[in-house]
Amino acid sequence: MNTIKPSILPGFLELLPQEQIVFNKILDSIRKTYENFGFMPLDTPVIEKSEVLLAKGGGETEKQIYRFTKGDTDMSLRFDLTVPLARYVAQHSSELTFPFRRYQIGKVFRGERNQKGRFREFYQCDIDIVGTNELSLVNDAEIISVIYTTFKALGFMDFTIRVSNRKILQGLLNTIGVPDKISVLRIIDKLEKIGQQNITQELNDLGLNHEDIERTLALVELRGNNDEVLARLDTMGIDDVEYKQGLTELKQVIEAVKHFKVPSDNAKIDLSITRGLDYYTGTVFETTLNNYQQLGSVCSGGRYDNLAEYYTTKRLPGVGASIGLTRLYYQLREAGFWGIDETNLVKVMVIPIGDVLNSALSLVSELRSAGIPAQLYAECGKLSKKLSYVNKQNIPFALILGDEEIQNGTILVRNMRLGEQVSVPLEQILAPSYFMET
């Protein structure tokens, strides 16, 4: 028979088991933090109606979406978890209690140009709080607090959640009289990537004069601790309602973030953060790992006034954040931050020697019942081959069982790392603590 070369499509990530264990630990940690903060799980379909997912339409989304028909049905794979949330909340609004807090961790799909470190199928880990009509600014601070706790729990020490409020820059642009404010926001969004000189050129092309550009850059390049930046924003003499509104909001959010016990080094005001997406209306933020700045933002989000406007006339304001986990994992694995876990999920391997299979089966069952993840080596072969399997699998202990051991009620415990073995009474190893100590 001719065989087909076993391979997967470019832009898709698949891990070896030892890597998958690490990836799952990361997923579990994120999920645990989200749940500890009172977010409820959601799991929407991977496939949805194209007219629903593309309700907003336009732009990169339409180009990148995986869309197809089966029978008469026009369907697509979700490209993010925000559009499904909007659809879900509009569809189930009478069954949900608001503010509605949900997390969703799942794969999304984008037919992006093939590029190292970019994936066409990747995990997003989203949290959002959605209200009806009104939603307190404390929620913006809470999302920042979740993000802080999530990255701490993942073992990161040096990271910065850079917080801004779009209304501040928009307020300044009101006084300048720029009609196309979203274009300015998108240009400023690229400041870090393309530098001040290119930004100046692009703003100039958009029709801003030298003085306008100076004022804009002066604002977005403000640096200092949060109190200093807020004091400067108070005294800039910008007389605009939106500006003042944005500043008041930012102060409230930063104050609440402080009381959520997020250190000020981990949540800093940075007015160059604007987010390119047009649905954000107030608070916006991005997260930078300071030792891995080349990754760009690893967790972004913000406040939106109207989540589900394409599906309902109800006004549903919200605030949320998203971690693009596949890319984060891939980049940090390449950088050596996330290695391969040294230990297996399995703690012990039972190896029968000679005609003792039934006793070995009973032993492995008892270990499992005692909550000790255990495996049995039932294949034929020499002891050296079996021990080599145990080693390759990074299983820390081998339990060798022969006729002699059964007669004496003992077991030979081999510590694979130390290469030492001792004879131990059977009852002793069934205490759940036995393999934990070492």
Added chain:
Amino acid sequence: MNTIKPSILPGFLELLPQEQIVFNKILDSIRKTYENFGFMPLDTPVIEKSEVLLAKGGGETEKQIYRFTKGDTDMSLRFDLTVPLARYVAQHSSELTFPFRRYQIGKVFRGERNQKGRFREFYQCDIDIVGTNELSLVNDAEIISVIYTTFKALGFMDFTIRVSNRKILQGLLNTIGVPDKISVLRIIDKLEKIGQQNITQELNDLGLNHEDIERTLALVELRGNNDEVLARLDTMGIDDVEYKQGLTELKQVIEAVKHFKVPSDNAKIDLSITRGLDYYTGTVFETTLNNYQQLGSVCSGGRYDNLAEYYTTKRLPGVGASIGLTRLYYQLREAGFWGIDETNLVKVMVIPIGDVLNSALSLVSELRSAGIPAQLYAECGKLSKKLSYVNKQNIPFALILGDEEIQNGTILVRNMRLGEQVSVPLEQILAPSYFMET
């Protein structure tokens, strides 16, 4: 703006948060059992090359698969987790240690005819053990032991894993001289569904005479405890190599299952189990919930001689099982077996009264740091509205914080179920045990 009706496609399941919590607990329980038995996690892509997924081709698969192109790429959504496993093992064989034990829990996609209780997107929970060249029969018993432990852990008391070995029936058919044995197996597979009379007719149509049909039915309708059935099989006087081989294998598997401490009521020989799929070659089994027989088999699997023949010339025998979880969950939710969880993941809701927001933020942070899943009600409104939110969310405790409480270093703890409230010193509630006892 015109809105688009928010809805999902027929044949797709989406849950409310309280249902999702139950579903996730089931998933977690299955995963924990699989890991306790030493199966490693795997997460293959949802989208694969069509030529890979359809390497075998033919039948229902081609009709049901979601297949599409993007650019020049012909791709499909996986329709099970077995084909991706075969591809994975062939592709990564040099990086894996055999016997390779993996579990995978994930969504698969089938464009089935729309039918109540049938889903086009559903979770499969698979375990398999794959060897090179040889794989001990102990592994067949071990898969049965995992299934037993999994259903026990899910809270099922009365279920039967019905075990057979295909070689036994095939051996009988050899003596009869039936050329198309797989067709007979497929007919027998329907015995329970369509009854003895229809089976007789179909076997007759296939060319079996009265006596052949009698002998076949006598075999597949053997009942009794495992020892009785094995004794009967020994004395049936069928002189065929394949039959004897099958009987020897079945005896070994049943013996090992016993030593894995699976009660004989939960794992019974039933020779009417044949499995329709043509890749099974020895042990086969199905699982019936005896109080919900209408569900049919809720977990099936078996032994195959050559997992990855479409992708490699290496011989990779294996044995595995699969739970179709979405259907199982849906049916048992309808039957009232899985209700809606009464408790929320969140244990306490902090409610600030008056100008005490900052203290409330600190309190909720401290609760979370102490490992107590906590939420804050930060919206405006009357206390009664806030308590009603807590009730609707099934959160067991409300912590009410006002000026007086702050002055006294206390907090008002309201037990939502009992409707009682007590004033408690602050330190007391930060002990992780405080909310656990109740």
